Amino acid sequence: MMSDMKLSDKKRLQIIEAAVDLFSNSGVDATSMDMVAKVAQVSKRTVYNHFATKELLFSAVLNHMLADIECNERLKFEPTIAIDEQLLQIAQAEVNLLTSDAFLRIARMTFIQLLHDAKLAQTLNQQHIGCLGTLPNFLAQACEHGLLSIEDLELAAKQFVYQLKSLIFYPLLYGIETPNQQRYDYLIEQTVELFLARYAAKIA
Amino acid sequence: MMSDMKLSDKKRLQIIEAAVDLFSNSGVDATSMDMVAKVAQVSKRTVYNHFATKELLFSAVLNHMLADIECNERLKFEPTIAIDEQLLQIAQAEVNLLTSDAFLRIARMTFIQLLHDAKLAQTLNQQHIGCLGTLPNFLAQACEHGLLSIEDLELAAKQFVYQLKSLIFYPLLYGIETPNQQRYDYLIEQTVELFLARYAAKIA
DNA sequence: CCAAAAGTAAACTATACAGTGTAGTTTACA
DNA sequence: TGTAAACTACACTGTATAGTTTACTTTTGG
Structure with a gap:
């Protein structure tokens, strides 16, 4: 499923999945953007290319999670x-x-x-x-x-x-x-x- | 009531009251020890003389607040x-x-x-x-x-x-x-x- | 009244983290 | 196949904060 995506979309998904994991286990405040990048196996710059701020990342992550239980x-x-x-x-x-x-x-x-x-x-x-x-x-x-x-x-x-x-x-x-x-x-x-x-x- | 206390106890109480205020309004993480000292009108060093770490301060503050509603x-x-x-x-x-x-x-x-x-x-x-x-x-x-x-x-x-x-x-x-x-x-x-x-x- | 205890201001250490800048590499696609 | 877009590593800025050190002053109690 993930293999037939464009690289950019794949990276974006990796980032969100890493953030879902980290945010829900450690909390948003206790999770650094460096950590997100590391877990997503993506450079920090890529994280910021997709999500300009941590708040925007949080928002995207929340929507992603809400979609899960919709x-x-x-x-x-x-x-x-x-x-x-x-x-x-x-x-x-x-x-x-x-x-x-x-x-x-x-x-x-x-x-x-x-x-x-x-x-x-x-x-x-x-x-x-x-x-x-x-x-x-x-x-x-x-x-x-x-x-x-x-x-x-x-x-x-x-x-x-x-x-x-x-x-x-x-x-x-x-x-x-x-x-x-x-x-x-x-x-x-x-x-x-x-x-x-x-x-x-x-x-x- | 506060005037007949020893200076040291008075300061201690000032610190706890400031921390109660700040912790409950802004949250523990969002409150710095500098802020506590400032609001308590006490030097930062005095805060640390009474409470060696922020965690100990939190614990004291919590007990103080629980006593309020006991x-x-x-x-x-x-x-x-x-x-x-x-x-x-x-x-x-x-x-x-x-x-x-x-x-x-x-x-x-x-x-x-x-x-x-x-x-x-x-x-x-x-x-x-x-x-x-x-x-x-x-x-x-x-x-x-x-x-x-x-x-x-x-x-x-x-x-x-x-x-x-x-x-x-x-x-x-x-x-x-x-x-x-x-x-x-x-x-x-x-x-x-x-x-x-x-x-x-x-x-x- | 004087020593010990407690207070003060302010500079300092060490760390963590959000976000940026850069120079170079990989991928998409026309 | 060439170029634009996206990726990478990594160094860097700026800020915030826990906790310490220092040199000095005030309060307390025997």
């Missing part, structure tokens, strides 16, 4: 499948994303910058990574079918997703807990249970 | 007060902590270091800042009085507190939302409602 599938409500089954599936997919290497790399690289740069936080927030973007719509459909009863769709969606982030993603990001699929399954199940206890439609 | 009050279950009232109070107190300047300063200063230093994350996690430490015990008492029905006390406590952190603290930390007490009241109410929908004891 997902345009909209959640589709299925009247024929039980609502708890569907929620379990959504939760499982979200946890798969949250615990993926690609996602954790982005988080490690970005969180530091976020505290310095409120604009970046806003931007990333609006990207609606994961299912949070389309979950309110899914929930609305479930409400229409009389399976759920929700006043504040945005809030309900956040409550659902934030449970998973808090219980699974953050402990993993900060190295407080180690990956454990059995534990994840339990937490997913409990999250769905919590959610349905609150929002399952009362049977009339 | 709270040894244990949550006490009150059989005479309705459980939803008690949970609302606990949530309100937690939100007051999470949105306080002191807490946000610690968070801003620490989060960057956390990603580099897993030990620090473990340590801070074990400090059980806020009500998370004593909440499981409170919930157990409420269960004994037949008001709640909880299998996994630790998880339930986390679910409660993490709601507040996710919905209120993180958006504030990253500047995605601005403080808004009315909004907080709504989210607290919704958090308690979610919690009770799941864990309120079924009336036999």
